[in-house]
Amino acid sequence: MSLIVQKFGGTSVGDLERIAKAAVHVKRAIDDGHQVAVVVSAMSGETDRLVGLVDGVEKDLDRQEHDAIVASGEQVTAGLMALTLQKMGVPSRSWQGWQVPVITDESHSRARVQEVKPHNLNACIDAGVVPIVTGFQGVTQEGRITTLGRGGSDLSAVILAAALGAERCDIFTDVEGVFTCDPRVVAKAHKLDKITYEEMLEMASQGAKVLHTRSVATAMNHHVRLQVLSTFTGAPGTLVVDEDEIVEQKVVSGIAYSRDDAKITMVGLPDRPGVAASLFGPLADADINVDMIVQNISPDGDATDLTFTVAKGDLDKALQVIHDSNGNLGARRIEPDPDVVKVSVIGVGMRSHAGVAGSMFEALAEKGINIQLISTSEIKISVLISEDYLELALRALHTAYGLDTDE
C-alpha cells in the first residue's frame, strides 16, 4: 500500500467547516487504497494572533518563548482534524512535533530539522490510524519547542514524506496549482500539470508565492514528488517532479515577477580596482542582500556607472550604508529607484534551446518596454523594468513563449 502525505494550509483549515472539507480529501485517499499521513497548519489568522500577543509584550525578546506560544496554533488544528476524521469513521490521532519527534537545531523561529524519527508514526500508520502531525514545529534535543519559520508547514510535510518514504506529498492550498503566470494578471495563464523542481525553485525565488523555496529545495534533495492542489475543488493540481518525469518539455514553463526589489545606480563612480569590494562589503556586513548587478563604462573616461538591486525594504538602510562608506565612495551621485519590478522567464528547456533571451528582449521591445537590468541563470532570464509596464510585459511574454491557453 502506498503512503501519501497530505498537507493542509491555514485557509484550508480556517474553520470547522473547512476542516471537514479537508478531511474529505483524507478519506477519499484512504478509500482509494492509500495510507495517509496528514500535516496541518494553524487555522488562518491564528498564528498572527499569537505573534501579536508575543509582540505585545516585546518583539524579539526570547524566540524560545515565541516558538512555544506560536506553536500552539498547529496543536489545536491537529486535534480538531483528528476529531473530524474520527467522526467520519476514520481512526486518527494528533501528533505534536515533540511527540513524533521532529528533532531540530536550536535556531528558534527558523529552526532546521535535523531528524524525523519515523518509528512512532509508522507504528500509528501500521495500526490503521491516520496520524495528524502539527506542521511548522519541532523540538530540540533538550526538549524545547521550535518553529521552522516561513513556509514551515510545507517543509514539515516534505520532510515527513521523505522520512516515511511516501509516494507523494500533496500540498493542499487555496489555489489550483502552479500557473504559467499569475492568473490575476494574465487571464490566459493556465495551470501546469507538471513542473520540474528546478523550475519551481526559480519560480518560488522569483516571486511565485505558491511554494516556499526551502520546501522545494528539500523535496528536490530527497526526491519527494510534490503535488500542489486546491482543497476546494478536488481537481488534480500541479506535480513538482524530477526532469525525467516530464516527457514533453516547453522551452519556457512559466513567468514569475517580483515587486520586492529596488534599484540603486551609482553614477560616476571612480573606476579603480577595489571599488566594488568597498561597496558590496559593507552592504553584506549590514545583512543587505544584493541581487542583480551591472557595471558599465561612463561616457566620461575614468569613471563608471554601477547599478544593482536590493530588497525594497532594505533601500533606505542600503543608502545609509553607502553614504557612511567613505562619502558615497566618490560617486558623482546616487540614484535610488523603488519603482521597478523584476520579470523572469523560467524553463529547463532553455538549456537546449538558443535564442530564448533574444525572444524576450524582442517581445519587450515591441511593446516599447525599456530593460534596465538583465541577469540570467541556466534556466532563467530576469529583467528589471519600470513597474508601470509590469502587466503589459507579463502578457506580452506569456504570448511570445506560447503559453496562452488558447494556443
Next chain:
Amino acid sequence: MSLIVQKFGGTSVGDLERIAKAAVHVKRAIDDGHQVAVVVSAMSGETDRLVGLVDGVEKDLDRQEHDAIVASGEQVTAGLMALTLQKMGVPSRSWQGWQVPVITDESHSRARVQEVKPHNLNACIDAGVVPIVTGFQGVTQEGRITTLGRGGSDLSAVILAAALGAERCDIFTDVEGVFTCDPRVVAKAHKLDKITYEEMLEMASQGAKVLHTRSVATAMNHHVRLQVLSTFTGAPGTLVVDEDEIVEQKVVSGIAYSRDDAKITMVGLPDRPGVAASLFGPLADADINVDMIVQNISPDGDATDLTFTVAKGDLDKALQVIHDSNGNLGARRIEPDPDVVKVSVIGVGMRSHAGVAGSMFEALAEKGINIQLISTSEIKISVLISEDYLELALRALHTAYGLDTDE
C-alpha cells in the same frame, strides 16, 4: 532561601496588561528574597473557546484530542508570562506539563497526577530562572497530553508546591480571600486571615467557589500552606493552614450556601425493610448523588415519608429513575421541589462547643424560617430552606455567630 509557588487564574492573566500586573507579584516576592515558581491558567475565556471548537466537531468523541487542544491555552499564557518577566529583568522560562514532566494517569479530562518529577524545575530555580508552569495539564507515561479537570490549575499549583517543598502556595485570583460569607449577600462579611484545611474543605464543598475541594484536600494531605489572595490589590489574603497554626479559633468560621440542590419527598412510602435500598440503589446506578436524607414516620401507621436532596441538574433524571423502579416503590405521591437552598455553618470550634446547632435553629426560627432538612458533620451543620429565605437566613446567622465586621 524559601520557595513560594504563585498561581494566577484566568482572570488574573486575562490580557497582556493583567499578565503584567501579575508579574509584579512575582517580582515583588523575588525582591523580598524568595525563590518563586509560577503556575498559570489559560487567559479567561480561552479554555471555553477551545472547548467550543472541540464540541463543534462532536462532544465527548475523544478526550485525548480534547485535552491536546484545550491544553494549548495554558501554553500561551506560560510563554507570555515568561516574556513579561524577562522584560522586567527577571530571568524566566515556560514549562509545559510534558516538559516538567507532570505525569498523570490516562483518565483524560480528569486525570490524576501520579508524579511530578522535580529535577528540571529545581535545576531551573537553582540557576536563578523563574519557571512558569502550565497549570491544568499533564502528560501520560506514553506521552499524551492530559488535563486535570475543573479546578485543575489550583491543583497543579498545590501538587507542584508539594513536589518542590515550597513554603507556601499563593493562589492569586479575583477575590481578596476567603470570606466569612458571600460578601455580595452579606455586606458585613469579612475576609478571614486564616482558616483550617478542614473548614476550607467544607466551605468549598458547601458552595464557596473560591477554591476547589480537590485542591484543598491535596494541600491538606501534603501539608501545603495555601494563601488565597487578590491579584489586583496585593493585600494579604486568607491563609489555609493546619489547625495548630490558628491560635484563637471562633466556633463558627464561615457560612456557605448552595443553590445546586433539589429536594424530593416520597410521601406514604410502605415502611418495610429494604425500601431505602430499592430507592437509593438505582439512583446510585444512574450516577445520581444523594446528599441529605431524612426519614420520618408518617401519621398513617405503616407508611413513612422519605425526603432527600439531589443535584438540581439531576432532578428530572432522578424522578424518572424512581418512576422506573417498580412504579415509585409504592409511595402515595412524589413531591419534587427545586426551590430550595442549603445553608451551612462551618467551624472546627464546634468540636469543643455545645449548642452550636441550637443557636442556628433559634436564629432561623426568630426570622420565621422553616427548616426542611438538617444534616451535620463534626465541623458543619447544614439546613435546607426555601430559597426565598436565603439572604435573610445568611444575614441572621452571620450576626448570630458574631461574624459581622462591626463586632
